[in-house]
Amino acid sequence: MKILVTAKRVEDPESKIKVKPDGTGIVQEGLKYKINPFDEIGVEEGLRLVAKHQGEVVVVSIGGKEVQEQLRHALAMGAHRAVWVNHTGPLDQLAIAGLLQKVTEKEKPDLVILGKQSIDDDQNQVGQYLAEFLGWGQATFASKVESLESEQEKNKVPAVTLTADGKAVRVVREVDNGLATLECQLPAVVTTDLRLNQPRYASLPGIMKAKSKPIEELTPAKLGVDVTPAIQVLKLSSPPARKAGIKVPDVAALVDKLHNEAKVV
Amino acid sequence: MEFQLTEDQRALQQAARKYAREVVRPKAAHYDETATFPRDLLQTAFELGLLNMAIPAEYGGVGLSHLDQTIVAEELSWGCAGVATSIIANDLANLPIILHGTEEQKQRLLGHFAERLKFASFCLTEPEAGSDVAGMQTTARREGDEYVINGAKCFITNGGHAEQYTVFATVDKAKKHKGITCFVVEGRPKGLTVSKHENKMGQRASDTVSLTFEDVRVPVKNRIGEEGQGFAVAMATLDNSRPLTAMFSVGIARAALEHSMEYSSQRKTFGKPIIEHQAIQFMIADMAMNTHAARMLTYESAWLLDQGQRNTLQSSYAKCFAADMAMKVATDAVQVYGGYGYIKEYPVEKLMRDAKLIQVYEGTSQVQRLVIARELFK
Amino acid sequence: MPIVLIVAEQQPDGNLRKASLNAISAGKQLADKAGAELHLVLLGKEPAKVADELKGSGAKAVHLGAAAELEHYLAETYAPAIAALAQELKADYVGMASTAQGKDLMPRVAARLKSAMATDITAINGSGADVTFTRPMWAGNVFAEVKLTTPVKVFTVRATEFAAAAGGQGAAEVKTFAPKVEASKTKFVEFKEVKSARPELTEARVVISGGRGTKGDFKEIEALADELGAAVGASRAVCDAGWVPNDLQVGQTGKVVAPALYIAAGISGAIQHLAGMKSSKTIVAINKDAEAPIFQVADYGIVADLFKVLPELRQELAKLK
Ligand SMILES: Cc1cc2nc3c(=O)[nH]c(=O)nc-3n(C[C@H](O)[C@H](O)[C@H](O)COP(=O)(O)OP(=O)(O)OC[C@H]3O[C@@H](n4cnc5c(N)ncnc54)[C@H](O)[C@@H]3O)c2cc1C
Ligand SMILES: Cc1cc2nc3c(=O)[nH]c(=O)nc-3n(C[C@H](O)[C@H](O)[C@H](O)COP(=O)(O)OP(=O)(O)OC[C@H]3O[C@@H](n4cnc5c(N)ncnc54)[C@H](O)[C@@H]3O)c2cc1C
Ligand SMILES: Cc1cc2nc3c(=O)[nH]c(=O)nc-3n(C[C@H](O)[C@H](O)[C@H](O)COP(=O)(O)OP(=O)(O)OC[C@H]3O[C@@H](n4cnc5c(N)ncnc54)[C@H](O)[C@@H]3O)c2cc1C
Numbered sequence: 001m002k003i004l005v006t007a008k009r010v011e012d013p014e015s016k017i018k019v020k021p022d023g024t025g026i027v028q029e030g031l032k033y034k035i036n037p038f039d040e041i042g043v044e045e046g047l048r049l050v051a052k053h054q055g056e057v058v059v060v061s062i063g064g065k066e067v068q069e070q071l072r073h074a075l076a077m078g079a080h081r082a083v084w085v086n087h088t089g090p091l092d093q094l095a096i097a098g099l100l101q102k103v104t105e106k107e108k109p110d111l112v113i114l115g116k117q118s119i120d121d122d123q124n125q126v127g128q129y130l131a132e133f134l135g136w137g138q139a140t141f142a143s144k145v146e147s148l149e150s151e152q153e154k155n156k157v158p159a160v161t162l163t164a165d166g167k168a169v170r171v172v173r174e175v176d177n178g179l180a181t182l183e184c185q186l187p188a189v190v191t192t193d194l195r196l197n198q199p200r201y202a203s204l205p206g207i208m209k210a211k212s213k214p215i216e217e218l219t220p221a222k223l224g225v226d227v228t229p230a231i232q233v234l235k236l237s238s239p240p241a242r243k244a245g246i247k248v249p250d251v252a253a254l255v256d257k258l259h260n261e262a263k264v265v
Numbered sequence: 266m267e268f269q270l271t272e273d274q275r276a277l278q279q280a281a282r283k284y285a286r287e288v289v290r291p292k293a294a295h296y297d298e299t300a301t302f303p304r305d306l307l308q309t310a311f312e313l314g315l316l317n318m319a320i321p322a323e324y325g326g327v328g329l330s331h332l333d334q335t336i337v338a339e340e341l342s343w344g345c346a347g348v349a350t351s352i353i354a355n356d357l358a359n360l361p362i363i364l365h366g367t368e369e370q371k372q373r374l375l376g377h378f379a380e381r382l383k384f385a386s387f388c389l390t391e392p393e394a395g396s397d398v399a400g401m402q403t404t405a406r407r408e409g410d411e412y413v414i415n416g417a418k419c420f421i422t423n424g425g426h427a428e429q430y431t432v433f434a435t436v437d438k439a440k441k442h443k444g445i446t447c448f449v450v451e452g453r454p455k456g457l458t459v460s461k462h463e464n465k466m467g468q469r470a471s472d473t474v475s476l477t478f479e480d481v482r483v484p485v486k487n488r489i490g491e492e493g494q495g496f497a498v499a500m501a502t503l504d505n506s507r508p509l510t511a512m513f514s515v516g517i518a519r520a521a522l523e524h525s526m527e528y529s530s531q532r533k534t535f536g537k538p539i540i541e542h543q544a545i546q547f548m549i550a551d552m553a554m555n556t557h558a559a560r561m562l563t564y565e566s567a568w569l570l571d572q573g574q575r576n577t578l579q580s581s582y583a584k585c586f587a588a589d590m591a592m593k594v595a596t597d598a599v600q601v602y603g604g605y606g607y608i609k610e611y612p613v614e615k616l617m618r619d620a621k622l623i624q625v626y627e628g629t630s631q632v633q634r635l636v637i638a639r640e641l642f643k
Numbered sequence: 644m645p646i647v648l649i650v651a652e653q654q655p656d657g658n659l660r661k662a663s664l665n666a667i668s669a670g671k672q673l674a675d676k677a678g679a680e681l682h683l684v685l686l687g688k689e690p691a692k693v694a695d696e697l698k699g700s701g702a703k704a705v706h707l708g709a710a711a712e713l714e715h716y717l718a719e720t721y722a723p724a725i726a727a728l729a730q731e732l733k734a735d736y737v738g739m740a741s742t743a744q745g746k747d748l749m750p751r752v753a754a755r756l757k758s759a760m761a762t763d764i765t766a767i768n769g770s771g772a773d774v775t776f777t778r779p780m781w782a783g784n785v786f787a788e789v790k791l792t793t794p795v796k797v798f799t800v801r802a803t804e805f806a807a808a809a810g811g812q813g814a815a816e817v818k819t820f821a822p823k824v825e826a827s828k829t830k831f832v833e834f835k836e837v838k839s840a841r842p843e844l845t846e847a848r849v850v851i852s853g854g855r856g857t858k859g860d861f862k863e864i865e866a867l868a869d870e871l872g873a874a875v876g877a878s879r880a881v882c883d884a885g886w887v888p889n890d891l892q893v894g895q896t897g898k899v900v901a902p903a904l905y906i907a908a909g910i911s912g913a914i915q916h917l918a919g920m921k922s923s924k925t926i927v928a929i930n931k932d933a934e935a936p937i938f939q940v941a942d943y944g945i946v947a948d949l950f951k952v953l954p955e956l957r958q959e960l961a962k963l964k
Contacts, residue, residue, distance in 0.1 A: 100828065176501070178836040180833070202279075208273075232792060245943055262904070
C-alpha cells in the first residue's frame, strides 16, 4: 500500500497566540512550531497500515524551508520519504488542495491521509477539496470504535481496515450523535479525527535515520498550480475578553448567584 | 563558532523533552515517594533509544555525539534526575568497553543491549575507597584463564537490576592505582551478592545497592585493557561522563527556574505578585543566568570530546560549577515558594534533594576542584 | 438579484437538524446585507417531511430534491446535487450549519464550484458586493475578517452565533427538483447512534461538562443534568479515555456550545476546551485547583472537590423548585 500523508507546520497547540496590534497577523516571537496534531495522527495511521500490508508512507508538506522540520519529524516516526512543496507566502485551502492534487497525481498513492483540520486555520476543508478534485471517495473525521486505552490501540492495530478483496477501506467516522461507517473504494481520501490513534514518539534511532531519508523539492510552478489566494484575510482581532468572575465560598452562595444574579436557574 | 543547535539536535531535544514531559513527569513524584524502580519509564526510554545513547550504531546503540548526549541528558533530568541517573548509568558502565574494549569485546559485551531492556552497572566505589580510588581493596587474582574477584562495592547504581557489571579491582594492592584493572562480569555469577537498595535522600527512583564479590570468576577475555590500566580506564570514562552529570544539574536547575517563574507570577504578597518584588526578581535572574552558564560550560566540555580533544579540565569545570549551581538554584526555588516549597505536594523540594547527589557522585565537588587545580598547574 | 442558498439537514430520524435554523437566520442576515434572495435546499429520500418547518422560516423558496439514492447522506452524492442546483439558480452564496455533515459536505461543494470557503462563520459584515465574514482561527484565540473573491462563496455557520430562525415568517414557495445523482465510490455501511434521553449538546439551555477530574465517574454529572434537564458534555481527556462517547467533546475540535448555563466540573480549562464554550452566557467552574485556568473565564468559581459539590448542588437546586 502506498500512502501519502500531509505534515503541515503549525504553532504548538500549547503556545499563546496573540494578534499584532495592527491586526495584520499574529505575534511570531517566542512561538514554537509542531506538526499539525491531526497530521501526526495521519502519519501514525499510515505507518500502522504499511506495517500490516507492506508499502510506503510518503509525507508531504507545503511551505518555506522551515517545514522540512515537520517532514523530518514524520520521517523520524518512520515515514519512508518526503515531498516538500517550496512556497512562501499566503495559501488558501483551494491552492493547497490544488498542489496536493498534483502531488497525488505524481505519486499515485492508494490512500491520501490528511488531518481533518489544521489547528491554526481551523478550516476543515482540504481533504474534501482534494477528494473532489481527484474524483475520489472521501471519509472524513476517521475514528474508531475502541478507545485510546484499548488493547487494539496498545497493539497499534490500524483503525482504517482494508476490505477482504483489498480494493476498499472501511472507515469509522465521528459524526453528530454517533459513529458512521463508510466503505471507500481505493484510491481514497481519509481525514483523521482525534480518536483514530495515539501517535508514536519519534525515537532517537528514528531521528538519526531520518537524516538520510530523501526529501524531494517541488514548487507550485513545477507543479503548474496557480496559488493566488481567493481568500483575503482583511484583519485579525482578539476575541472580546470575558469579564472577570468571582469565586464563591460554597454551594449555597453559588445557587444564590445563579438564581438571583444570573437568573439561569 | 556556532551557538545554535542544529535542526537534528533540536529534533533530539524535542524527542527527549516529549518523553520527559509526557512519560516521566507524571510519574516522577510517585517514584520519588515510593523509591521504587521505574521500570515502565525505562522500558519506554529503551524503546525510544534514550538508553544506550553512547553505544556506537555498529554495536546496536544510537551512537550519538557527546554534545548530542548532553542535549538529551538535560531533558531527561528536567523530567526526573533519578530516572536520568538510571538511564545514564548504563552508559557509564559501558563506556569502559566503548573506550578500551577490543572489537571482539564490543561485539559481545555491547551488542546485546539492543535486544531488550537490560541494565549495566559501573562498580568503582568501595566502602573504604570513594574519592580515593587508589585505595581500592577489591582484588582480582589470576587463575589460568580466569580471574577470581573478592571484595565489596557500594553505592552501585542499577546494581539490583543489572545483568552486566563493569568492575574495577586491583591485581596488586601494593601497586596502588597501577594495580587497578577493569573487568566485565556477565549476569549474576556465583559469589556475587546484591544487598537491598539504599534508602536515599534524593534521586529515589534510581536503584543504589552494595555488592559483595566472593570468589567470583571472570574469564580473561572479559578484562578490559591490560592489567594495571584500570585507573586510566576509569578516569577516561569519567571524563566522558562528567558532561552528562553536569547536564543533569542543568536539567534540575531549569526545572527549578521554570517552577519559580510560574509560582512567583501567581503568588501575591503585599498586594502584588512576588515576582514584582525586586528581591525575587534578582533571585530568579541569578537562577536563569547560572543555569545558562552551566549549560554553556557543559556544551564546551562535550564539544571538546567530539573534536577528539582531552577535556579533563573543562569537564571538571562543568561538573563542579553545574552541580554547585543546581544545588543553589534548587534551594532558591524552595525559597521562592516560601513555606509551600518545603512541602512535598509542591515540586521544588524534590529538586533540592535530587541536586545534592550531583555534588557527590562521579567525583565530589571537592575532587573536581582538585582535578582543576592539578590540571592548571600541570 | 443575488441568491443565497442555504443547505438544510435532516437527521437520521428524519427530523430537521436544529442547527439548520441557525444557518437559515445567518442566510437571512446575509441576504439582507448583500441585497439577495434567500433560498433553501434539502436533499434526501423524503425531504418533504420537514418542508413545512422550512417553509415558514423566511426564505423565498425551498427546493426539495428527493431521490432513493440519497437515503443515506454521502458527500459524494450530495455535493454534485447541491452544486448543480447552485449553478442552476446562479447562487452567489452557498452555506450550511457547521455540523458534522456541513463540515464534510460544503468543502466538496465548494470544490465543485471552484469556490473559496469560510468555515464556522460567526458574523457577517459589510454590504452589497463587499460582504465579508468573521471566523475563528487558532482555537478561537483569533477572529479573522475574510473576503472570499471567487464568484460563488461557500461557508458554514457557527450555530451558536446566530439565533434560530423562527417559524411563521410567510410562506416560501416549495419547489421540488430532480437532484443530479452521480455514482459514488463510497458506500454507506452503518450508523451507530449514541442514544440519549437528554437534550442535544448543541441545543441545550444548560450543559454540564466533566473533565479528567471525574476520573471517569459521570454519575453525579448525569444526576445533576437530569435535575436541570441539561445536556452532558466532556473535555477531550475524558473522550480520549473512552469514558463517554466521543460526540460529547466540547472544544476547538469537538462541539461548540453556548448555553445559558455551562457548568465545568474537573476541567482545567485548556484553550482548546475554552474554544468550545467561551460564548456561554453564564459559566460555572468547579475545580480543586484554585489556579486552574478555567476560573479565568468562569463567572462563578468554586474551589472544591466536584464529588462533594455536585450532589450538594443538585439538592440545593431541587429545593428551588
Ligand atoms: C546515589 C549514589 C549513586 C552512586 N552511584 C555510583 C555508581 O554507580 N558507581 C560507583 O562506582 N560509585 C557510585 N557512587 C559513589 C560516589 O561516586 C561516591 O560516593 C563519591 O565518589 C564519594 O565517595 P565517598 O562517598 O566515599 O566519599 P569520601 O571520599 O569519603 O568523601 C567524603 C568527603 O570528603 C571529601 N574529600 C575526600 N577526599 C578529599 C580531598 N583529597 N580533598 C578535599 N576533600 C576531600 C569529599 O569531597 C567529601 O566531601 C554513588 C553514590 C551515590 C550516593
Ligand atoms: C513546616 C512549616 C511549619 C510552619 N509552622 C508555622 C506555625 O507554627 N505557625 C505559623 O503561623 N506559621 C507556620 N509556618 C508558616 C511560615 O511561617 C510561612 O511559610 C512563612 O512565613 C512564609 O510565608 P509563605 O509560605 O506564605 O511565603 P510567601 O510569603 O508567599 O513568600 C514567598 C517568597 O516570596 C518572598 N517575599 C514575600 N514578600 C516579599 C517582599 N515584599 N519582598 C521580597 N520578597 C518577598 C518570601 O521571602 C519568599 O521567598 C510554617 C511553615 C512550614 C513550612
Ligand atoms: C489538537 C488538539 C485539539 C484539542 N481539542 C480539544 C477539544 O476540542 N476539547 C477539549 O476539551 N480539549 C481539547 N484538547 C485537549 C486540551 O488541550 C486538554 O488536554 C484537555 O481539555 C484537558 O482535559 P481536562 O481539563 O479534563 O483534563 P486536565 O487538564 O487533566 O484537568 C483536570 C482538572 O480536574 C481537576 N480535578 C481533579 N480532581 C478533581 C476533583 N475531585 N474535584 C474537582 N476538580 C478536580 C484538576 O485540578 C484539573 O484542573 C485538544 C488538544 C489538542 C492538542
